[in-house]
Amino acid sequence: MGSKDTETSPDLILKGHAEILQHMFSFADSMALKSAVELHIADIIHSHNSPITLTQIASAISSTSPDITYLGRIMRFLVRRNIFTVHPPSDGAGETRYGLSYKSRWILHGTQKTLVPLLLMENHPQAMAPWHCFSQCVKEGGVAFEKAHGVEIWEFASRNPEFNKLFNDGMACTAAIHIESILQGYKDGFGSIGSLVDVGGGTGEMIGQIVKSHPHIKGINFDLPHVVSTAPVHHGVSHVGGDMFQAIPNADAIIMKWVLHDWGDEDCVKILKNCRKSVPPKTGKVIIIDLVLRPDRDDTLNDLGFAFDLLMMAHSSGGKERTELEWKQILEGGGFPKFKVITLPSTMSIIEAYHD
Known part of the structure; x- marks a missing residue:
């Protein structure tokens, strides 16, 4: 088949649709990252020197009652972007823990090398x-x-x-x-x-x-x-x-x-x-x-x-x-x-x- 047929094939058209949507919502990356910086999430994890649970992160964010559901969804997204790491409980019980990646060290506050x-x-x-x-x-x-x-x-x-x-x-x-x-x-x-x-x-x-x-x-x-x-x-x-x-x-x-x-x-x-x-x-x-x-x-x-x-x-x-x-x-x-x-x-x- 010629290149024209390939370019208009149903599979390629659907692939283009998905990729345009990905570009359309690429701002989600920067906005989720900004929220993590404003909430000092990387600093909270860093202060524990090991991965911690959503509950621990939430308790350090505010003395009031932060929305742990919102926090979990933001963290899930940032894990997919390799900003944070995820550590499911080994025994299937307990809470999932979140740690720092090589990327998240660049969003620590007050360090010599920070973005x-x-x-x-x-x-x-x-x-x-x-x-x-x-x-x-x-x-x-x-x-x-x-x-x-x-x-x-x-x-x-x-x-x-x-x-x-x-x-x-x-x-x-x-x-x-x-x-x-x-x-x-x-x-x-x-x-x-x-x-x-x-x-x-x-x-x-x-x-x-x-x-x-x-x-x-x-x-x-x-x-x-x-x-x-x-x-x-x-x-x-x-x-x-x-x-x-x-x-x-x-x-x-x-x-x-x-x-x-x-x-x-x-x-x-x-x-x-x-x-x-x-x-x-x-x-x-x-x-x-x-x-x-x-x-x-x-x-x-x-x-x-x-x-x-x-x-x-x-x-x-x-x-x-x-x-x-x-x-x-x-x-x-x-x-x-x-x-x-x-x-x-x-x-x-x-x-x-x-x-x-």
């Missing part, structure tokens, strides 16, 4: 609203976040302290997660740097860890004034408020993590040109920590990159994830034609770029 702040930020109703504006953006153009909230994300954050904290905490937790692989993957690159500016450094977690690991570096955390105003003290790091589109503090090198993907090509070139003015000729460099899309590869990490590209549509003004060729184009436009890509064991890569 909790990012998960709560990305799944907040204010952060989700722009996703509903994609079709409107296709028809009319414009910025999804602005269509949802009337202003772009940076202005929205400056006007809303609660969202600003949510956003900053989310970005800070990504720095904590990636810093080890950055320090390991670029350990030789930091040795020759005397001063380093973290452009868009948020509250300074990444530059703080870099300086801690390389005490000879004078660190400067550079971000918008309302961001650095809430930044804690990091030894060896000074906080500077400003606008990267206007001017960037001078240093031997500049580092940017998850910054350029927030902006369109024209804006990225402007930022890179300001970077070029701020670092010395010949030896000056920009260290970009960001995604490099590889359309020819089919794996989980690369596939995640294309989801992040849609996230940029939702939250940024013209931002996007880029292929190596697209990185080459904006780097050349900004005056950094020489570069190399260092792959990290995560979604991120290091792009080291030099003056011409």
Whole structure:
């Protein structure tokens, strides 16, 4: 039978129906996960150092009377997603117990490596609203976040302290997660740097860890004034408020993590040109920590990159994830034609770029 017959076979049509339904309800994954985070379920199990029953989880959630039926249905779903493990009673009596999996350790609160702040930020109703504006953006153009909230994300954050904290905490937790692989993957690159500016450094977690690991570096955390105003003290790091589109503090090198993907090509070139003015000729460099899309590869990490590209549509003004060729184009436009890509064991890569 030809391919046309195969594509319209009853079995394939039903398979397509089921898969479309699966995509339609994929939000159930993030909402169930968010509820587990808000209820501190992973922390409750972790505190017992072994799998525990629904009754034990429920009693720790609230001093009132939580609905154990709702809890059980959420846990059943998350077990199917391998967020938690399930341990039926060996003798057929007693209660089923629930434990942590390799995934659920990432939703513990207050640990050094946690995705909790990012998960709560990305799944907040204010952060989700722009996703509903994609079709409107296709028809009319414009910025999804602005269509949802009337202003772009940076202005929205400056006007809303609660969202600003949510956003900053989310970005800070990504720095904590990636810093080890950055320090390991670029350990030789930091040795020759005397001063380093973290452009868009948020509250300074990444530059703080870099300086801690390389005490000879004078660190400067550079971000918008309302961001650095809430930044804690990091030894060896000074906080500077400003606008990267206007001017960037001078240093031997500049580092940017998850910054350029927030902006369109024209804006990225402007930022890179300001970077070029701020670092010395010949030896000056920009260290970009960001995604490099590889359309020819089919794996989980690369596939995640294309989801992040849609996230940029939702939250940024013209931002996007880029292929190596697209990185080459904006780097050349900004005056950094020489570069190399260092792959990290995560979604991120290091792009080291030099003056011409």
